[in-house]
Amino acid sequence: MVGTGGPVATFSVWDYVVFAGTILASAGVGLFAAIRGRKETSSAEFLLGGRQMTAVPVAMSLTASFMSGITVIGTPAEAYMFGAEFWLFAISYAIMSTVTAELFVPLFYRLGITSAYEYLELRFSRPIRLIGTSMYIVQTALYTGLVIYAPALALNQITGLDLWGVLVATGAVCIVYCTLGGLKAVIWTDVMQMVIMLAGFVAVIARGAVLQGGLNKIWEDASKGGRLEVFDFNPDPRQRHTFWSIVVGGSMMWISIYSINQSQVQRYISCKTLRQAKLSLYVNMVGLWVTVSLAMFSGLTMYSIYKNCDPLTNGDVGTSDQLLPYLVMDILAEYPGIPGLFVAAAYSGTLSTVSSSINALVAVTSEDFILPVFKNLTQKQVTWMNMGMSIFYGALCIGMAGVASLMGNILQAALSLFGVISGPLLGLYLLGMLFRTPNSIGSLTGMIIGLTLTLWAWIGGQIYPPTADKTNPLPLSTLNCNSTIGQNYTTTAPWTSPVTLQPDVRPILADTLYSLSYVYIGLMGTLTTIVFGMVVSMMTGGCTQEKRNSDLFVQKKDLICFSCCSKSEASDVTEKAATEFYMGADNLTFTDFDVMSKDVQKSTRL
Template sequence: MSKFEKPLISNFAVWDYVVFAAMLVVSASIGVFFAIKERKKKTSKEFLIGGRQMTCGPVALSLTASFMSAITVLGTPSEVVRYGAYYFFFFISYTFVIILSAELFIPVFYRSGITSTYEYLEHRFNNIVRYAATVMYIAQTILYTGVVVYAPALALNQVTGFNLWGSVFATGIVCTFYCTLGGLKAVVWTDAFQMVVMVVGFLSVLIEGTIQNGGPSKVWQTAINGSRLDIADFDVDPLRRHTFWTIAVGGTFTWLGIYGVNQSTVQRCISCKTEKHAKLALYLNLIGLWVILACAVFSGLVMYAHYEGCDPWTAGFIQAPDQMMPYFVMHIFAKMPGLPGLFVACAFSGTLSTVAASINALATVTFEDIVKSIFKNISDKKSTWISKGLCVVFGILCTVMAVVASLMGGVVQAALSIHGMCGGPMLGLFSLGILFPWTNWKGALGGLLTGITMSFWVAIGGFIYPAPASKSLPLLLRTDQCKLLNETINGTLSTVLPTTLATTIAPERSVLADNWYSLSYLYYSIVGYVSCIIVGLLISFITGHEHGRNIKPLFIRPVCNLVCFWSDKYMKKCWCGVRHDEEDEEELDDDTLKKDVKMTPVQEKTMGNSYDNDSCHKPPPGYNADEKSYTNTDVDKECQF
């Protein structure tokens, strides 16, 4: 079959079904395995965070698989074909994101002994801020997961002719099954397996595609001739869709909202048995991000070389750019049964890992932040069943949201836009709590609401009034070698030409549409973040800033420490009165402690309402400050901070 002809959608061969089914069976079996293995551990903590006994290896693979999903498998290569290899700059973004997450955010969350990320907000501010952030996270994750579910369904529809929505519901059912059965451990280990499948699938496409297009040097030269590698664009215009600055800066803020404070990421990091393992998992994950990104970008370059003279989307052979990758797979693997199935398994693996992690995180947040606040005394058995029930509910909701995703255009831009709209304000909220000790709860809440308003305003405006074509023009896409296209044009030229000319005059646009709404989608996160920070600090100072002695040192890491490390005197000033060393904590009087620490009846009886043993001056029970790990996760954490 010529690459310049539109192929008919063909059914899987037997080996395609075998490869694809094997991936699903192994994924489901991991859930069954952990359901049996962990059947004697009936607490919600074991189910939701794995008892804090995970190691860095599987967690690193899980993190990579979850956020390098089918969005990357399908969307990134087509973006490279249409706009060039600008995605290479995400190597810079990922590096900054992982360093900041590992050194700034994760230590605070891990040492605080929390289960839900938003539990931190109640300790630092109050429950109003916590509930507002929880609702925001639930909405964001359901929207994003809907996009992730829809993406591989496109692949199946294009490659096999499977019913599109049947594929969507099959994805949701399999994810919900093993997530509900095995909890976080099943999610992490299934992700690790699916990460391997993703890499193997990508490599098979890269190797065969490169061979069929004359080898690496020929592919590289074709990309150069087609301007796909002309990416040294340092234009600071924020309206340009992709430049060095939009990806390096905007991409950093967008992905930091995903990695630094997102429940799905934090939950897996705090499931590690030590803080060192949590940090190492992030750094190992960075290598995984680089590998997957490199595979996706080079797949795009190979695909461009293959379709240099006949772009299938411009020619009308496919209905959406995101179908280009599965279309390419059908061409290069037309005579190789089993390999189309491997590619679809690759796309499905990315989706299963992302959706399962999202479902688990949603169940955790809902249980910890909402259910436990309503029902105070829930037995371990009942809490486990509630957690599993929540997994089922969110599995259904995320699957249904895929219908909305079908209306949102390109999967990559849709996914990153959602993260930018919601992740930017959320990142700003946690930054107010961790970096700025003087922020009070009114400033935090006001900043969050302002950030959400600003980011949604620009994002929705951009969806209704797309940026001028001059700000996001695709590169030249040739169709002169397409056989069917030439025949169609010769037959319809006389009728198409007048319509085209009649629509060349663009309607007038407002100044707002040409500037504010035309902002690059990668800057949505910065709009939300900066708005949240500025308004949050202003409100805090207007309403009376927070006093340092009311804040526990585990909850902050002031960024100003970077410029006052040379003097203890200035260090104390940088901490704005927060008790940042053990010496300060020992000077606390009993009245202050009683205000800061809520004792359970058991603790009051045991301790005789006294604080002589100083138990609440220390980090959470079970936390070993020297080893930076939890040695006993079943202890009562009412006294934690």
């Protein structure tokens, strides 16, 4: 009987057919893109889709890139255990989209960059660029490991297939279409995978509504269970989720993900016009709203069904991240192919993120480390090199999935990871974009201090976890369970998780810095970097630097879309005048911009 615990059904033949068909379709898109563009083998085509993409597919790709299997698996579990406060991230998405579109996109688009970290060299120095790139590579490899691990949990839970076999298969599919198709394959595959991911949520909600007697009953159960108490205005920064932590800390965290992360930057700079690039972020905002809303309502549906028999407490699943897969097999197993669709949804989110990460890692490695040293490589050699690096990074990310198995709740682990590394890195960019005083010495010092502080807080939080009253889930019951504990499939992690230390005496920082909400870690890193970067810069001659090119800074005209004249008018002016014109035109294409871009970049270097 649904909602009373115990073993659930496993995959049927039709489920395997649906699941396999989705995976093959994803790989097929990559093969199609490779065949269709076989004559267009330039590095720009492989890494940026020839800079001819439009807003809607790019927006769906932006959404799918970070709305991964972690979203499909982790967000419903968050709503089930902690309530709907996570829904407030919709406000953070709006703030993030506006800031990224109006501050970062015009700057990156104006400079015609391929790697987001090119800006750090133009504004500061090459060593800082390489440090920024290295931080991104470490962060992305770890994050991608988490992303691969999430659906492997799902498939292991409802099929019993070997976990490592699933991990390797996931990475292999991504390697195929990244290596063969480049960014165009990644983006168009993301579009298809986004549709499948949303369809999986809809299937869960629709079936749950039928079983529970309508959406109103689900909402009523969630309300009675305290799951709809969203607006907690407690200012305590140690509280896991509050209105302030999500809106303030969450906004800064998502800004660091979308504004300077190569996986995202690479998408919107592939758009053919600045207007399309900005529009892609605003369309993406709507996509994020839809995705998080469906994910949260799936979690509330799960609570309505299991309000009197929690599968986690009852031992039917091994971790909270297996709750939704368990629900799927409990309520949808009688419809052949539908559970396969759900697992395909989880995998679709994963494939989109992993492929995005691999493509972005190839881009930054090529642009920041290899091409500046080996300047005489032919176009064919560069293309083969990019393909080889796709295979290397795919294998690396599969290996990182083993590390991810040790990091606990995948949703919180993923977001914490971005805060620790991207927070200080965002502070470095803001120093360069918004202020003229910061110099290389001061900015690098500020970022090192910021990174040290975020790592200190994060590692301390792992050793000395926050007290229970800050992290406890909402009440769950096993009153109506009728099964013995532990009968169903549970996951065996690639490696055994370490035992959490429980010291007899907690240090002073255990209830302050170490107990800080994971959402605030990135904000702390950003502010620390900015403050110390400014102070050290002023102490080391930042106020007496020679004047920098204004193209390196955020300008008032970046905030408003202008349509002063058409592209044909722009082509009639000189290169210098064209650069100045670009500041007031949003429909200048990269085709027109290629000529002037080199001169702009030369004039902005140290």
